[in-house]
Amino acid sequence: MARVTIRHVAERASVSLGTVSNVLNKPELVAEETRLRVLGAIDELGFVRNNAARQLRGIKSAAIALIVLDFDNPFFTEVARGVEHAAAQADHVVILASSGSAPTREDQALRLLEEQRVAGILMSPATRIPSPRLREIRGHGTPIVLLDRHRKRRDQCSVAVDDTSGGRQVGEHLVALGHTRIGMINGPRSLKPCVERREGLCEVLSTRGLGLERAHELETEAMTIGAGEEAMAALLGRGRPPSAVFCGNDLLAIGAQRAALARGARIPEDVAIVGYDDIRFAATSLVPLTSVRNPAYELGYQAASLLIEEATDSLHHRHRNVLLAPELIVRSSTSAG
Numbered sequence: 001m002a003r004v005t006i007r008h009v010a011e012r013a014s015v016s017l018g019t020v021s022n023v024l025n026k027p028e029l030v031a032e033e034t035r036l037r038v039l040g041a042i043d044e045l046g047f048v049r050n051n052a053a054r055q056l057r058g059i060k061s062a063a064i065a066l067i068v069l070d071f072d073n074p075f076f077t078e079v080a081r082g083v084e085h086a087a088a089q090a091d092h093v094v095i096l097a098s099s100g101s102a103p104t105r106e107d108q109a110l111r112l113l114e115e116q117r118v119a120g121i122l123m124s125p126a127t128r129i130p131s132p133r134l135r136e137i138r139g140h141g142t143p144i145v146l147l148d149r150h151r152k153r154r155d156q157c158s159v160a161v162d163d164t165s166g167g168r169q170v171g172e173h174l175v176a177l178g179h180t181r182i183g184m185i186n187g188p189r190s191l192k193p194c195v196e197r198r199e200g201l202c203e204v205l206s207t208r209g210l211g212l213e214r215a216h217e218l219e220t221e222a223m224t225i226g227a228g229e230e231a232m233a234a235l236l237g238r239g240r241p242p243s244a245v246f247c248g249n250d251l252l253a254i255g256a257q258r259a260a261l262a263r264g265a266r267i268p269e270d271v272a273i274v275g276y277d278d279i280r281f282a283a284t285s286l287v288p289l290t291s292v293r294n295p296a297y298e299l300g301y302q303a304a305s306l307l308i309e310e311a312t313d314s315l316h317h318r319h320r321n322v323l324l325a326p327e328l329i330v331r332s333s334t335s336a337g
Contacts, residue, residue: 004045013037063119064087066083066300067098067109067123069191074250082301092308105126110133121142122300123144123146145159147159148193150323154319159302163196170292174274180210181241182216183216184245185218185252186218201246218231223251224255226255243270246274250277250285253282254282257287268287268333278329279291282331288333290332292328302322303322
Protein backbone atom coordinates (compact mmCIF):
# COMPACT_ATOMS: atom_id res chain seq x y z
CA MET A 1 0.00 0.00 0.00
CA ALA A 2 1.40 3.42 -1.01
CA ARG A 3 2.30 5.82 1.77
CA VAL A 4 -0.24 8.56 2.40
CA THR A 5 1.27 11.97 1.69
CA ILE A 6 0.35 15.55 2.46
CA ARG A 7 -0.96 15.83 -1.13
CA HIS A 8 -3.50 13.06 -0.48
CA VAL A 9 -4.70 14.90 2.62
CA ALA A 10 -5.04 18.17 0.69
CA GLU A 11 -7.10 16.47 -2.03
CA ARG A 12 -9.38 14.73 0.47
CA ALA A 13 -10.01 17.98 2.39
CA SER A 14 -10.23 20.11 -0.78
CA VAL A 15 -7.56 22.55 0.42
CA SER A 16 -4.11 23.61 -0.72
CA LEU A 17 -0.87 21.94 0.32
CA GLY A 18 -0.01 25.12 2.21
CA THR A 19 -3.18 24.88 4.28
CA VAL A 20 -2.38 21.31 5.33
CA SER A 21 1.14 22.41 6.23
CA ASN A 22 -0.25 25.22 8.36
CA VAL A 23 -2.61 22.84 10.16
CA LEU A 24 0.37 20.63 11.03
CA ASN A 25 2.83 23.35 11.96
CA LYS A 26 0.96 26.63 12.55
CA PRO A 27 -2.67 25.71 13.33
CA GLU A 28 -3.41 29.16 14.72
CA LEU A 29 -3.28 30.52 11.15
CA VAL A 30 -6.11 28.28 9.92
CA ALA A 31 -9.84 28.88 10.35
CA GLU A 32 -11.45 26.43 12.77
CA GLU A 33 -13.79 24.87 10.19
CA THR A 34 -10.95 24.32 7.71
CA ARG A 35 -8.64 22.97 10.40
CA LEU A 36 -11.22 20.41 11.53
CA ARG A 37 -11.78 19.32 7.92
CA VAL A 38 -8.06 18.76 7.40
CA LEU A 39 -7.73 16.88 10.71
CA GLY A 40 -10.66 14.69 9.66
CA ALA A 41 -8.92 13.87 6.38
CA ILE A 42 -5.72 13.04 8.27
CA ASP A 43 -7.63 10.59 10.49
CA GLU A 44 -9.52 9.01 7.57
CA LEU A 45 -6.38 8.45 5.51
CA GLY A 46 -4.12 7.47 8.42
CA PHE A 47 -1.56 10.13 7.51
CA VAL A 48 1.69 10.17 9.53
CA ARG A 49 3.89 13.23 9.19
CA ASN A 50 7.44 12.65 7.94
CA ASN A 51 9.67 14.15 10.60
CA ALA A 52 12.78 13.62 8.51
CA ALA A 53 11.26 15.76 5.75
CA ARG A 54 10.25 18.39 8.31
CA GLN A 55 13.85 18.61 9.46
CA LEU A 56 15.10 18.98 5.89
CA ARG A 57 12.82 22.01 5.58
CA GLY A 58 14.44 23.49 8.71
CA ILE A 59 11.66 22.71 11.17
CA LYS A 60 12.87 21.70 14.63
CA SER A 61 11.88 18.33 16.05
CA ALA A 62 9.74 17.80 19.14
CA ALA A 63 12.75 16.29 20.91
CA ILE A 64 14.95 17.92 23.52
CA ALA A 65 18.29 16.46 24.56
CA LEU A 66 19.82 15.89 27.99
CA ILE A 67 23.60 15.49 28.32
CA VAL A 68 24.82 14.52 31.80
CA LEU A 69 28.18 13.55 33.23
CA ASP A 70 27.34 9.96 34.18
CA PHE A 71 24.09 8.01 34.29
CA ASP A 72 25.71 5.54 36.71
CA ASN A 73 25.21 8.26 39.32
CA PRO A 74 21.59 8.01 40.60
CA PHE A 75 21.56 11.79 41.03
CA PHE A 76 21.42 12.23 37.26
CA THR A 77 18.76 9.54 36.95
CA GLU A 78 16.57 11.65 39.22
CA VAL A 79 17.40 14.77 37.20
CA ALA A 80 16.31 12.90 34.06
CA ARG A 81 12.97 12.05 35.69
CA GLY A 82 12.27 15.73 36.21
CA VAL A 83 13.29 16.54 32.63
CA GLU A 84 11.09 13.79 31.21
CA HIS A 85 8.07 14.94 33.22
CA ALA A 86 8.35 18.54 32.01
CA ALA A 87 8.92 17.38 28.44
CA ALA A 88 5.90 15.05 28.47
CA GLN A 89 3.67 17.87 29.69
CA ALA A 90 4.75 19.91 26.67
CA ASP A 91 4.42 17.01 24.17
CA HIS A 92 8.18 16.67 23.78
CA VAL A 93 10.39 13.60 24.02
CA VAL A 94 13.85 13.43 25.57
CA ILE A 95 17.06 12.12 24.00
CA LEU A 96 19.59 11.06 26.64
CA ALA A 97 23.37 11.24 26.33
CA SER A 98 26.32 10.96 28.70
CA SER A 99 29.67 12.69 28.33
CA GLY A 100 31.39 10.49 30.91
CA SER A 101 32.93 13.79 32.12
CA ALA A 102 35.08 13.75 28.95
CA PRO A 103 35.16 16.96 26.86
CA THR A 104 35.71 14.98 23.64
CA ARG A 105 32.59 12.86 24.22
CA GLU A 106 30.63 15.96 25.16
CA ASP A 107 31.71 17.67 21.93
CA GLN A 108 30.73 14.63 19.88
CA ALA A 109 27.29 14.45 21.53
CA LEU A 110 26.67 18.15 20.91
CA ARG A 111 27.59 17.80 17.24
CA LEU A 112 25.35 14.78 16.69
CA LEU A 113 22.41 16.36 18.53
CA GLU A 114 22.63 19.53 16.46
CA GLU A 115 22.62 17.41 13.31
CA GLN A 116 19.39 15.84 14.57
CA ARG A 117 17.93 19.37 14.86
CA VAL A 118 16.72 18.87 18.42
CA ALA A 119 14.52 21.66 19.76
CA GLY A 120 17.03 22.40 22.52
CA ILE A 121 19.75 20.94 24.70
CA LEU A 122 20.07 20.59 28.48
CA MET A 123 23.56 19.84 29.65
CA SER A 124 25.81 19.52 32.66
CA PRO A 125 29.18 20.63 31.23
CA ALA A 126 32.19 18.35 31.59
CA THR A 127 34.53 21.24 32.44
CA ARG A 128 34.42 24.56 34.28
CA ILE A 129 35.13 26.42 31.02
CA PRO A 130 32.25 25.83 28.55
CA SER A 131 33.07 24.27 25.19
CA PRO A 132 33.28 26.72 22.24
CA ARG A 133 30.76 24.47 20.50
CA LEU A 134 28.10 25.67 22.94
CA ARG A 135 28.36 29.23 21.61
CA GLU A 136 28.45 27.90 18.06
CA ILE A 137 25.26 25.85 18.49
CA ARG A 138 23.43 28.69 20.23
CA GLY A 139 24.53 30.98 17.41
CA HIS A 140 22.75 28.61 15.01
CA GLY A 141 19.51 29.11 16.93
CA THR A 142 19.40 26.04 19.18
CA PRO A 143 18.77 27.01 22.82
CA ILE A 144 20.97 25.47 25.50
CA VAL A 145 20.23 25.51 29.23
CA LEU A 146 23.08 24.78 31.63
CA LEU A 147 22.17 22.18 34.21
CA ASP A 148 23.81 22.00 37.65
CA ARG A 149 25.91 25.05 36.68
CA HIS A 150 25.04 28.53 37.91
CA ARG A 151 25.58 31.25 35.34
CA LYS A 152 25.54 34.84 36.59
CA ARG A 153 25.41 36.43 33.12
CA ARG A 154 21.87 36.95 31.82
CA ASP A 155 22.55 35.78 28.25
CA GLN A 156 21.60 32.14 28.88
CA CYS A 157 19.38 30.13 31.20
CA SER A 158 20.87 27.98 33.93
CA VAL A 159 19.49 25.95 36.82
CA ALA A 160 21.81 24.89 39.62
CA VAL A 161 21.98 24.09 43.31
CA ASP A 162 23.80 26.43 45.71
CA ASP A 163 26.69 24.04 46.31
CA THR A 164 28.65 26.59 48.31
CA SER A 165 25.77 26.69 50.79
CA GLY A 166 25.75 22.89 50.87
CA GLY A 167 29.45 22.84 51.73
CA ARG A 168 28.88 25.40 54.47
CA GLN A 169 26.12 23.29 56.01
CA VAL A 170 28.47 20.31 56.15
CA GLY A 171 31.22 22.39 57.75
CA GLU A 172 28.89 23.86 60.38
CA HIS A 173 27.50 20.41 61.22
CA LEU A 174 30.91 18.78 61.66
CA VAL A 175 32.36 21.67 63.66
CA ALA A 176 29.28 21.67 65.91
CA LEU A 177 29.97 17.98 66.62
CA GLY A 178 33.46 18.94 67.84
CA HIS A 179 35.52 17.81 64.84
CA THR A 180 38.75 19.72 64.24
CA ARG A 181 40.52 17.28 61.89
CA ILE A 182 38.17 17.38 58.92
CA GLY A 183 39.17 15.81 55.61
CA MET A 184 37.67 15.76 52.14
CA ILE A 185 37.42 13.26 49.30
CA ASN A 186 36.36 15.28 46.29
CA GLY A 187 35.91 14.92 42.55
CA PRO A 188 38.08 16.70 39.98
CA ARG A 189 38.50 20.46 40.26
CA SER A 190 37.51 20.74 36.60
CA LEU A 191 33.91 20.27 37.85
CA LYS A 192 32.50 23.49 39.26
CA PRO A 193 30.14 21.85 41.81
CA CYS A 194 33.12 20.06 43.38
CA VAL A 195 34.99 23.35 43.69
CA GLU A 196 32.01 25.14 45.22
CA ARG A 197 31.34 22.37 47.77
CA ARG A 198 34.95 22.59 48.90
CA GLU A 199 34.79 26.40 49.07
CA GLY A 200 31.73 26.27 51.32
CA LEU A 201 33.44 23.86 53.71
CA CYS A 202 36.63 25.92 53.79
CA GLU A 203 34.71 29.14 54.51
CA VAL A 204 33.32 27.63 57.71
CA LEU A 205 36.63 26.10 58.77
CA SER A 206 38.39 29.43 58.24
CA THR A 207 35.97 31.26 60.54
CA ARG A 208 36.76 28.69 63.27
CA GLY A 209 40.52 29.00 62.83
CA LEU A 210 40.67 25.59 61.14
CA GLY A 211 41.52 24.45 57.62
CA LEU A 212 41.81 21.48 55.30
CA GLU A 213 45.20 19.91 55.90
CA ARG A 214 46.92 18.76 52.74
CA ALA A 215 47.29 15.25 54.16
CA HIS A 216 43.54 15.10 54.79
CA GLU A 217 42.40 15.98 51.28
CA LEU A 218 42.26 13.77 48.19
CA GLU A 219 40.93 14.44 44.70
CA THR A 220 39.60 11.57 42.58
CA GLU A 221 39.32 11.42 38.79
CA ALA A 222 36.01 9.56 38.99
CA MET A 223 33.25 10.09 41.55
CA THR A 224 32.46 6.42 42.05
CA ILE A 225 32.15 3.97 44.93
CA GLY A 226 35.48 2.37 43.96
CA ALA A 227 37.26 5.72 43.92
CA GLY A 228 35.83 6.61 47.33
CA GLU A 229 36.91 3.27 48.78
CA GLU A 230 40.47 3.69 47.51
CA ALA A 231 40.74 7.29 48.69
CA MET A 232 39.42 6.54 52.17
CA ALA A 233 41.83 3.64 52.59
CA ALA A 234 44.67 6.03 51.73
CA LEU A 235 43.46 8.66 54.23
CA LEU A 236 43.07 6.17 57.07
CA GLY A 237 46.50 4.74 56.33
CA ARG A 238 48.17 8.05 57.09
CA GLY A 239 49.37 9.14 60.50
CA ARG A 240 46.76 11.03 62.53
CA PRO A 241 43.90 10.60 60.02
CA PRO A 242 40.90 12.93 59.96
CA SER A 243 38.08 12.33 62.43
CA ALA A 244 35.48 13.37 59.83
CA VAL A 245 35.47 13.19 56.03
CA PHE A 246 33.27 15.17 53.64
CA CYS A 247 32.83 13.41 50.30
CA GLY A 248 31.98 15.24 47.08
CA ASN A 249 29.04 12.94 46.36
CA ASP A 250 27.24 9.97 47.87
CA LEU A 251 28.97 7.36 45.72
CA LEU A 252 32.34 8.48 47.06
CA ALA A 253 30.88 8.44 50.59
CA ILE A 254 29.51 4.91 50.26
CA GLY A 255 32.94 3.77 49.08
CA ALA A 256 34.51 5.61 52.03
CA GLN A 257 32.20 3.75 54.41
CA ARG A 258 33.26 0.42 52.94
CA ALA A 259 36.94 1.22 53.39
CA ALA A 260 36.47 2.43 56.96
CA LEU A 261 34.47 -0.61 58.03
CA ALA A 262 36.92 -2.95 56.30
CA ARG A 263 39.70 -1.50 58.47
CA GLY A 264 37.62 -2.00 61.63
CA ALA A 265 36.85 1.69 62.09
CA ARG A 266 33.56 2.59 63.73
CA ILE A 267 31.27 5.09 62.03
CA PRO A 268 30.84 7.75 63.37
CA GLU A 269 32.81 7.11 66.58
CA ASP A 270 36.19 6.75 64.84
CA VAL A 271 35.40 8.62 61.64
CA ALA A 272 32.27 10.55 60.65
CA ILE A 273 31.36 10.52 56.94
CA VAL A 274 29.20 12.96 54.98
CA GLY A 275 28.04 12.61 51.37
CA TYR A 276 26.36 14.91 48.88
CA ASP A 277 23.21 14.56 46.70
CA ASP A 278 21.20 12.34 49.09
CA ILE A 279 20.57 9.67 46.47
CA ARG A 280 18.03 6.94 47.25
CA PHE A 281 20.73 4.60 48.54
CA ALA A 282 22.05 7.10 51.10
CA ALA A 283 19.47 6.23 53.76
CA THR A 284 20.03 2.49 53.29
CA SER A 285 23.84 2.44 52.99
CA LEU A 286 25.99 0.34 55.36
CA VAL A 287 25.62 3.09 57.93
CA PRO A 288 22.75 5.48 57.05
CA LEU A 289 24.55 8.36 55.40
CA THR A 290 24.41 12.00 56.39
CA SER A 291 24.15 13.83 53.09
CA VAL A 292 23.31 17.17 51.51
CA ARG A 293 20.01 16.75 49.69
CA ASN A 294 20.09 18.13 46.18
CA PRO A 295 16.62 18.76 44.70
CA ALA A 296 17.56 16.71 41.63
CA TYR A 297 14.05 16.18 40.27
CA GLU A 298 13.22 19.89 40.63
CA LEU A 299 16.54 20.75 38.99
CA GLY A 300 15.64 18.71 35.91
CA TYR A 301 12.02 19.85 35.80
CA GLN A 302 12.79 23.57 36.01
CA ALA A 303 15.65 23.35 33.50
CA ALA A 304 13.50 21.50 30.96
CA SER A 305 10.64 23.97 31.44
CA LEU A 306 12.95 26.91 30.72
CA LEU A 307 14.41 25.17 27.68
CA ILE A 308 11.02 24.34 26.17
CA GLU A 309 9.79 27.88 26.82
CA GLU A 310 12.81 29.30 24.97
CA ALA A 311 12.48 26.80 22.13
CA THR A 312 8.77 27.38 21.55
CA ASP A 313 8.39 31.08 22.40
CA SER A 314 11.75 32.81 22.00
CA LEU A 315 10.04 36.16 21.39
CA HIS A 316 8.66 36.36 24.93
CA HIS A 317 11.27 34.21 26.67
CA ARG A 318 13.40 35.86 29.34
CA HIS A 319 16.67 34.22 30.38
CA ARG A 320 16.74 33.21 34.04
CA ASN A 321 19.45 31.85 36.32
CA VAL A 322 17.78 29.70 38.96
CA LEU A 323 19.66 28.73 42.12
CA LEU A 324 18.00 26.04 44.25
CA ALA A 325 18.69 25.53 47.97
CA PRO A 326 20.22 22.28 49.28
CA GLU A 327 19.43 20.78 52.70
CA LEU A 328 21.65 18.79 55.05
CA ILE A 329 20.02 15.50 56.10
CA VAL A 330 21.62 14.15 59.27
CA ARG A 331 21.83 10.37 59.76
CA SER A 332 23.91 7.85 61.69
CA SER A 333 27.17 8.31 59.77
CA THR A 334 27.86 11.51 61.70
CA SER A 335 25.65 11.28 64.76
CA ALA A 336 25.55 8.10 66.81
CA GLY A 337 22.55 9.46 68.65
